[in-house]
Amino acid sequence: xxxxxxxxxxxxxxxxxxxxxxxxxxxxxxxxxxxxxxxxxxxxxxxxxxxxxxxxxxxxxxxxxxxxxxxxxxxxxxxxxxxxxxxxxxxxxxxxxxxxxxxxxxxxxxxxxxxxxxxxxxxxxxxxxxxxxxxxxxxxxxxxxxxxxxxxxxxxxxxxxxxxxxxxxxxxxxxxxxxxxxxxxxxxxxxxxxxxxxxxxxxxxxxxxxxxxxxxxxxxxxxxxxxxxxxxxxxxxxxxxxxxxxxxxxxxxxxxxxxxxxxxxxxxxxxxxxxxxxxxxxxxxxxxxxxxxxxxxxxxxxxxxxxxxxxxxxxxxxxxxxxxxxxxxxxxxxxxxxxxxxxxxxxxxxxxxxxxxxxxxxxxxxxxxxxxxxxxxxxxxxxxxxxxxxxxxxxxxxxxxxxxxxxxxxxxxxxxxxxxxxxxxxxxxxxxxxxxxxxxxxxxxxxxxxxxxxxxxxxxxxxxxxxxxxxxxxxxxxxxxxxxxxxxxxxxxxxxxxxxx
Numbered sequence: 219x220x221x222x223x224x225x226x227x228x229x230x231x232x233x234x235x236x237x238x239x240x241x242x243x244x245x246x247x248x249x250x251x252x253x254x255x256x257x258x259x260x261x262x263x264x265x266x267x268x269x270x271x272x273x274x275x276x277x278x279x280x281x282x283x284x285x286x287x288x289x290x291x292x293x294x295x296x297x298x299x300x301x302x303x304x305x306x307x308x309x310x311x312x313x314x315x316x317x318x319x320x321x322x323x324x325x326x327x328x329x330x331x332x333x334x335x336x337x338x339x340x341x342x343x344x345x346x347x348x349x350x351x352x353x354x355x356x357x358x359x360x361x362x363x364x365x366x367x368x369x370x371x372x373x374x375x376x377x378x379x380x381x382x383x384x385x386x387x388x389x390x391x392x393x394x395x396x397x398x399x400x401x402x403x404x405x406x407x408x409x410x411x412x413x414x415x416x417x418x419x420x421x422x423x424x425x426x427x428x429x430x431x432x433x434x435x436x437x438x439x440x441x442x443x444x445x446x447x448x449x450x451x452x453x454x455x456x457x458x459x460x461x462x463x464x465x466x467x468x469x470x471x472x473x474x475x476x477x478x479x480x481x482x483x484x485x486x487x488x489x490x491x492x493x494x495x496x497x498x499x500x501x502x503x504x505x506x507x508x509x510x511x512x513x514x515x516x517x518x519x520x521x522x523x524x525x526x527x528x529x530x531x532x533x534x535x536x537x538x539x540x541x542x543x544x545x546x547x548x549x550x551x552x553x554x555x556x557x558x559x560x561x562x563x564x565x566x567x568x569x570x571x572x573x574x575x576x577x578x579x580x581x582x583x584x585x586x587x588x589x590x591x592x593x594x595x596x597x598x599x600x601x602x603x604x605x606x607x608x609x610x611x612x613x614x615x616x617x618x619x620x621x622x623x624x625x626x627x628x629x630x631x632x633x634x635x636x637x638x639x640x641x642x643x644x645x646x647x648x649x650x651x652x653x654x655x656x657x658x659x660x661x662x663x664x665x666x667x668x669x670x671x672x673x674x675x676x677x678x679x680x681x682x683x684x685x686x687x688x689x690x691x692x693x694x695x696x697x698x699x700x701x702x703x704x705x706x707x708x709x710x711x712x713x714x715x716x717x718x719x
Contacts, residue, residue, distance in 0.1 A: 306359025313337020359412030417454030541585030
């Protein structure tokens with residue numbers, strides 16, 4: 219194939235060969251790669267996550283019920299909050315105490331007025347309700363190390379202090395033991411309140427914050443600010459502050475103005491190469507300067523961004539082709555299981571969203587959401603070797619050929635369950651997949667796939683199920699599995715069987 223949009227194979231289905239060896243592990247999959255991100259921006263928090271107890275929209279103690287149910291269905295292992303750009307001018311004390319007495323503040327990041335009705339305890343309670351680990355980002359813009367340390371104290375300290383009394387007085391006597399803390403957000407950019415001039419300045423700031431925060435709770439893990447495009451920044455961060463953090467944050471959005479479908483399906487492979495390269499640079503720098511620890515990547519903001527997603531709401535309606543993109547990113551993150559420990563989709567509700575709501579009480583989920591739901595429910599614990607032989611197309615963006623079918627595989631801890639996820643990115647051709655296993659005998663299978671009539675198919679309030687998850691069928695014949703992956707689809711097949719290693 220030369221180009222997805224011009225030259226295609228003429229057969230009804232094309233042959234794709236997939237080889238899976240469950241006895242050849244790539245590494246353990248950290249479930250946190252399916253993490254989410256919510257920020258005080260547009261209608262993400264207010265009108266999305268939170269509507270207030272007096273709202274006519276059905277809610278549980280102020281939390282929007284339909285959003286709660288939708289988020290629970292994708293099983294987010296971790297949620298990042300409160301930002302984003304918002305974090306760099308957020309003072310956490312504004313969001314504690316009786317809601318009616320909390321101060322309204324100007325949000326300098328987005329030019330909005332922040333009511334502070336939704337604060338730390340509201341967020342931590344929401345995480346409990348959806349079954350997610352909280353990931354808090356401290357204000358390293360116009361905030362102070364002392365302020366950040368007091369926030370750790372409020373959340374995690376078992377001692378009786380003025381700050382923990384604020385927590386226990388609200389009904390939370392036991393510490394929350396929040397483990398993951400980010401020190402700042404995108405401090406390399408002048409769009410950030412209190413941004414840093416260079417990596418050395420950011421490293422110094424990270425040391426000051428981490429030092430005080432870990433004196434309150436030595437068990438917390440710190441995410442420091444890295445940069446996707448400035449490797450000198452990343453080197454300086456590791457060289458000067460590497461002893462003070464566990465993860466380096468990387469953000470990447472794919473801005474879609476004027477791009478082709480070829481570009482969209484090529485971009486995840488560019489990201490995969492970028493993330494691996496940054497990890498290698500971080501690892502090499504750590505060894506050079508004698509760090510006796512591994513620093514892994516937190517890819518804690520990622521998504522496509524369409525021109526329609528403009529202030530103040532940053533809303534966009536994504537299609538099946540964006541679901542294909544999302545699945546390819548998740549496949550890449552699975553292959554990067556040694557390098558990437560955390561990833562957060564930006565954002566969960568209403569802002570570049572997985573889930574869209576309105577103030578009339580309506581809700582729908584998009585194809586990207588369905589991909590998360592499919593993967594969260596079927597991926598096993600250990601990533602394993604998976605080789606794909608697929609017809610190709612020439613990617614102008616990368617400058618080489620790529621297979622239009624991509625696949626990853628994982629095995630359960632017990633070795634009796636193997637999952638294979640297949641992305642057929644072709645807009646016109648079904649793929650007849652022949653799956654062969656080494657060291658595993660497949661006996662039962664259950665297949666499902668995300669699909670719609672065309673790549674441009676979208677869900678919306680009027681048609682919330684145009685793209686949905688369908689039941690598929692995989693046939694086991696003489697140790698070989700046959701499965702037809704429909705055109706422009708994302709499939710997951712779960713096999714039960716016997717390990718032969």
